[in-house]
Amino acid sequence: MNKDVDISVDFVGIRLSNPVLTASGTSGYADELADFMDVNSLGGFITKSITLKPRKGNATPRIVETDSGMLNAIGWANIGLDAFVEEKLPVLEKLSCAVFVNIAGETIDEYVAVAQRLADEKAIAGFELNVSCPNVEKGGISFGTDPTQVTEITSAVKKVSGEKILMVKLAPAVTDISVIARAAVEAGANALSLINTFTAMVVDIETRRPVLANKTGGLSGPAIKPIAVYLVNKVYNEVAKGSGIPVLGMGGIRTASDAIEFIIAGASAVAVGTANFIEPGCAIKIIEGIKKYCARKEIANIKELVGSLEVS
């Protein structure tokens, strides 16, 4: 029944076999998921944020559950560029799906150094610039809330990233997300991903202290989905559609229906984050569900669905 449905996606010249990726920081470096799914069945894979130097990350507790969501303050705990190249890249090289490396840093030079080192690696389809992480003291979200800095960082990385796709990951809690999105696109980004998490806090009323050691953390999960859908639609209408730039939508996706909402709102592809923790491998079910939906709605090519929101 599905054989007539084409759910492959042209993502900045790269063919993704389907529109479902896994989100940065929620699926490690891919090998961890091997027991639960065939990672090659994904449309693409996004690594945990990589920084120039290894980072230990924040003290614990680093997570806390909230109603239909969770807060995390991992603090870019990662093995650093050198170990990534040595230990993880060989694993990613074996993948047949598109691999995106998420890059983070405290200074523009750090982003540039990581992109430069990886720009010639064949295993990598593109970069996702994390300018929207709420859990570190320096860098991260402080870049992503200021259009001038987004311009600077995007154009600096663009210069060294050669043929690689350059995707900028946007922070949701800004006055006008389209201003930031436009800054990224004008500076050379050829894809946008949104959303990263919302800065949030949970208080322990017995101790009157924040539950997280970092005090605040990023809210993710189903709780943020309607806001994410809205922001994807906004960026699609105001920036992406006009400039022909694809949007990678994410925020609370757990099911095929969730993913389809994002696609209708304007996402060319979607990423599954928090849901990987609850059901590793759920991305595969989502792919199947999208196919079924398209067949049922007689959509021959998923392209027809992207941004097909009816508002009249």
Added chain:
Amino acid sequence: MSEKCSAANKGIFCAAVRANKQLGQRFYRLGLEFSGAGAEVFANFKPGQFVELDVSGTALPPAEAIPEDLVDVSGRKVLLRRPFSFCDVTAKKNKTFVEILYCVVGPATLRMTTLAAGDSVSIIGPLGNGFWVPESKKRALLVVGGMGAGPLEHLAKVFTADYPDMEVIAFAGAKTVKELPFEARLDEISQQLGFSLGEFAKYGIESLVATDDGSAGFAGLVTDCLSEWLGKSDLAGENMIIYGCGPEQMLAQVAEIAKDKKIDCQVSMERMMACGIGVCQSCAVECRVAGSNETVYKLCCEDGPVFESREVVF
């Protein structure tokens, strides 16, 4: 079990609920049954390993059965899976039976109380590294604090089956006798030494009870009970090993005692876990790097939950 035993063939499995028995106010034993591939995988589950249970779709108990202190949190929707160890594993032909000893502390464990025979639950596992038994040990001391009883009860079973020459003694502590996660009734818990806790006695293992308020056994902390006992022990430290599972403060003290007496010691650590499979980095445990002043974060779910106590920065 002399090697560090890590999880092989982990996956998502469906378990059938066989029983869910209440012991005392807050404690339950949940009996589960695996068949097919799950039976095979969980037959090799090692004491100290754990699983991630999904109870997000499980119903809440009726309002009158919700303890007052949990009324506010009871309505919170459970999103993430929750980590649990097994207190018993029995592999039979084509089926593996396991038990989880759990304490009702929040929305997920509250929901667990309504699981009944005939239900099924989704389980990810086996996860992490369990306890291991180094060569040349003659005596194992199991130190239980509150909810830490589960994995050490399982370890007691394995000792009895596979290490007949090992002398094993259990120390169990709680604030008060009612908070001991055991089936024994108050009058059965001896005021002194003896085969007091049924869960260990059934394996022929002596157990000592300590309660902060003196309502049973040693009046004071289980670690003080351990110290006192070790003070009278004749065996050299290198021939003994301590296994600890319980609140972190207790583990820190157990680690101190072990260091002091030069006894090898393994502790099972707990962290808030979002994934349990090494992808989220939420479960960091600060560990010393041998031969330096540096520390690194290891992952409780992947590198632990059992660590050598000398490694952990408490």
